[in-house]
Amino acid sequence: MTTPALEAIGLTKRFRGPGGHSLTAVDGIDLTIGSGEIVAFLGPNGAGKTTTVDMLLGLTSPSGGTVRVYGEAPRRAVVDGRVSAVMQTGGLLPDFTVRETIRAIAALHGRPDRVDTVVERAGLGKLADRLVQACSGGEQQRLKFALALVPDPDLVILDEPTTGMDVGARQEFWDTMRAHAADGRTVVFATHYLAEADAFADRTVLMSHGRIRADGPTAEVRAAYGGQTMTIRPPADVVGVDGIDRAWLDDVRRAVAPLGVTDLEVSSASLEAAFLALTGAPETDPGPSGAATYTPTDLPTVAQEALQ
Ligand SMILES: Nc1ncnc2c1ncn2[C@@H]1O[C@H](COP(=O)(O)OP(=O)(O)OP(=O)(O)O)[C@@H](O)[C@H]1O
Numbered sequence: 001m002t003t004p005a006l007e008a009i010g011l012t013k014r015f016r017g018p019g020g021h022s023l024t025a026v027d028g029i030d031l032t033i034g035s036g037e038i039v040a041f042l043g044p045n046g047a048g049k050t051t052t053v054d055m056l057l058g059l060t061s062p063s064g065g066t067v068r069v070y071g072e073a074p075r076r077a078v079v080d081g082r083v084s085a086v087m088q089t090g091g092l093l094p095d096f097t098v099r100e101t102i103r104a105i106a107a108l109h110g111r112p113d114r115v116d117t118v119v120e121r122a123g124l125g126k127l128a129d130r131l132v133q134a135c136s137g138g139e140q141q142r143l144k145f146a147l148a149l150v151p152d153p154d155l156v157i158l159d160e161p162t163t164g165m166d167v168g169a170r171q172e173f174w175d176t177m178r179a180h181a182a183d184g185r186t187v188v189f190a191t192h193y194l195a196e197a198d199a200f201a202d203r204t205v206l207m208s209h210g211r212i213r214a215d216g217p218t219a220e221v222r223a224a225y226g227g228q229t230m231t232i233r234p235p236a237d238v239v240g241v242d243g244i245d246r247a248w249l250d251d252v253r254r255a256v257a258p259l260g261v262t263d264l265e266v267s268s269a270s271l272e273a274a275f276l277a278l279t280g281a282p283e284t285d286p287g288p289s290g291a292a293t294y295t296p297t298d299l300p301t302v303a304q305e306a307l308q
Helices: 049-056 074-079 098-108 112-121 137-149 167-182 194-200 218-226 246-254 271-279 301-307
Strands: 006-016 022-033 038-042 064-069 083-086 155-159 186-191 203-208 211-217 228-233 262-268 292-294
Touching: 006 049, 022 049, 022 064, 022 211, 038 049, 038 194, 049 064, 049 155, 049 186, 064 074, 074 083, 083 137, 098 112, 098 137, 112 137, 112 167, 137 155, 137 167, 167 186, 167 194, 186 194, 194 218, 194 271, 203 218, 211 218, 218 271
Parallel strands: 038 186, 038 203, 083 155, 155 186
Antiparallel strands: 006 022, 006 064, 203 211, 228 262, 228 292
């Protein structure tokens, strides 16, 4: 059997919280990630993602449980260049250029041969001679990614890697990441962005309150927790400037079929629906767009049956 990239058993981290109370940030996580997987850790603020990542990298010691990276202690795997990370925090030297920064880190790793490859892989060719202080937040984030690639790691761990990037930069970043993963590398990233997990991860591990709430192929996590979504187009006379008439919507909740609804569409719910269902966040109000979306749990059984 091949050694997994990551294996955590009963991984736990407790902190001393305000007033001396113990706070369990990570609560007995079991997790195995194989080589070549792209895995998203998805969860709201305070779910325990960063604490988990810190333990996977040996930056903080678990209060309980074990973690192995390619069968080794995390610190050993980092020293051996098998794993590297792009973290939320961690500074860059503002007076260095992008290339000088990469050269310095490559020298530290004894890998000066990697500079050109890394500049190209991270798409930094045009920025190579720019001072770090003149780079945007997104460009600096990309530079951090480049630094993580210097030791040619088998596993890259990224904590909120696209923070500060606009939509275009985010897209470019993930294109780069895909190219990196294409030759069998393992990528694990923590994110708040549901769309990123949906678009880039084969597998999603959904965390809240320090526990894993769901773990599986991203499409399955979506299907299991998001169920299905029904989109309806109401008759024109019930749509006003303020949106769809509330009384009419109540009627729809009671019985969809007799009300002249057309263009009934049933589709897979978004990962967002899964996320909301799991984290217990309030449901969004149907906007004034003239169309309304409900999860089946909103609807009476009769309406759900009509959709089967
Ligand atoms: N050093 C620390 N001391 C005390 N409590 C901490 C410490 N680090 C994290 N925590 C607490 O542990 C919990 C989990 O935090 P963590 O940063 O792992 O969550 P997260 O999912 O990464 O959140 P975010 O998405 O906001 O980064 C939170 O309640 C946090 O306040």
